[in-house]
Amino acid sequence: MAREMLIFALAASAICCVALILLMKPLLVRYALARPNARSSHKVPTPQGGGIAILAATILVAGIAIRWLDLSGFHLLLVAAVSVAFGIAGTMDDIKPMPALPRLAFQFVLLLVVFSKPEIRLFPDVPIIVEWTFTMLAGLWFVNLVNFMDGLDWITIATMVPITTFIAAVGWFGFLPTPIALISAALCGALIGFAPFNKPVAKLFLGNVGSLSIGFLVGWLLWQLAGTGALAAAILLPLYHLADATITLLRRLARREKVWEAHRSHFYQQATVNGFSVMAVSAHVFVLNLALAALAAWTIVSPTPSVQVVALAAGCILVGWLLRRFATKQTEQAA
Numbered sequence: 001m002a003r004e005m006l007i008f009a010l011a012a013s014a015i016c017c018v019a020l021i022l023l024m025k026p027l028l029v030r031y032a033l034a035r036p037n038a039r040s041s042h043k044v045p046t047p048q049g050g051g052i053a054i055l056a057a058t059i060l061v062a063g064i065a066i067r068w069l070d071l072s073g074f075h076l077l078l079v080a081a082v083s084v085a086f087g088i089a090g091t092m093d094d095i096k097p098m099p100a101l102p103r104l105a106f107q108f109v110l111l112l113v114v115f116s117k118p119e120i121r122l123f124p125d126v127p128i129i130v131e132w133t134f135t136m137l138a139g140l141w142f143v144n145l146v147n148f149m150d151g152l153d154w155i156t157i158a159t160m161v162p163i164t165t166f167i168a169a170v171g172w173f174g175f176l177p178t179p180i181a182l183i184s185a186a187l188c189g190a191l192i193g194f195a196p197f198n199k200p201v202a203k204l205f206l207g208n209v210g211s212l213s214i215g216f217l218v219g220w221l222l223w224q225l226a227g228t229g230a231l232a233a234a235i236l237l238p239l240y241h242l243a244d245a246t247i248t249l250l251r252r253l254a255r256r257e258k259v260w261e262a263h264r265s266h267f268y269q270q271a272t273v274n275g276f277s278v279m280a281v282s283a284h285v286f287v288l289n290l291a292l293a294a295l296a297a298w299t300i301v302s303p304t305p306s307v308q309v310v311a312l313a314a315g316c317i318l319v320g321w322l323l324r325r326f327a328t329k330q331t332e333q334a335a
Contacts, residue, residue, distance in 0.1 A: 002178045005065045006168055009185040010192075011196040013061040017193030020053035022206065032094065034205055048094060050197060051210015054190040055087045058217070062179075062186035062318045067173035071179045075119070079183075079220055082110050086143070086216045090208035100260035104140065107212075111139045114220065139219050142238070145245035146215030147208060152268055153200040153278050156193055156211065158260075158286035160218055163237045164188035167221050175300065180224045187217055232308040233296035236315045240288055243319045244268060268328040275330030288322050 028047035059080050066072050089106055092098065096225045098106075114133050122130050150156045164184045171181020191214075197204040206214070218238070226234035235242075246269045252259045252265040264273075271281045 004015045006185045010189040013057045013182045013189030014193035015187040015189040016057035017053045048205035049199050049205035050194050050204045051206040055213045057190040062183045065182045066179050073094050081215050083213045087209045087213040090212040093208040113241050142219040143215035147211040148245050149241050150211040153202040154282035156197045158282045160287040161191050162293050184221050232299040236292045238294040239319050267323045271326035
C-alpha cells in the first residue's frame, strides 16, 4: 500500500500543480511580473510565483497520502507549517525585496523551530551544541543557495527532480520512513508539473516563494537521509548546487563585493556568456545530477568507508569538470 501511495503522490501532485498554475497564471501575469535586472537571464517581464502551486500541491497531496496511511505526526505538521512560512516570506520578498539581515534573521528563526531539539545526530562524538550550530548554519546556507541558483530556466528542475526522485526511491526500498518518502514524491511530482511552464524560454518563474520553500524542504529531506547513515549520499546529491554557490560566494567575498546584491557571476550564468544555450546549461546540470545520484546510490548499496571516499572524490571531480567547462569560452562548434 505504501508503494502505491508513492506513485499516487507523484502523479497527483503533478496534476494538482498544473491545475493550480492554470488557475493562478492570469493573476500572476497581472500582479507578479519579474522584471529583468542585473542578475536576470531573461530579457522580458515574466510572471513569477509558480512556487505557490508547487508548495500547495506538495503539502496537500503529501498530507492526504500520510493521513490515508495514518502516518501523521506532529513533526511533519511542523515541517509543513515552516515550509509555508518560508513561502510567505518569499512572497513578501517577491513583492518588495527585504533587507538582507532581517531576511536572514527571519529564516534563522524558522529553522530554529525545526532544529531546536535535533532528532538526528550525524556526529555523536561531537558536542551537541557544535553539531546544532553546524546544522543551523548549513540549513540557512542551503535555503539561500537554492534561491541564488534559481537564475536560469529549468536549472532548479534539473537538480531538485533527481534529488527528490532519489529520496522517494530510497523510501520505496525501505531505507527511509514512508512519510519522508511521500513528501519527497509529492514535491518531485509538483516540480514535474511546473516544468513545462519553466521550459526555456520560461513562461513562469518559481519566485522566491518557490526557491525558499523548496530549499527548506529539500534541505530537510537531505538531513533526514543523512540521519539514516547516508551522509555521503546527502552530500553528493546537491553537490553541484553546493559547489557553484559556495565557490561563487567565496570569490565575491575575496573581491570585497556586496554579496547580498544581484549579480551574474555563478558558473551557470558564466556558461550562457561563454557560448552555452540555456537549454544546454540545464541539460548538463541534469546529466551531472543523474551521475551524482548514481554515486549516491552506490554509497547506500555498499556503505563501506572506501566506497564513500571514492564516490565523494568522483563526485567532486565530475562537478569540478563541469564548473571548469562552464567557465571556459566555448568555440562555436563546441557550444
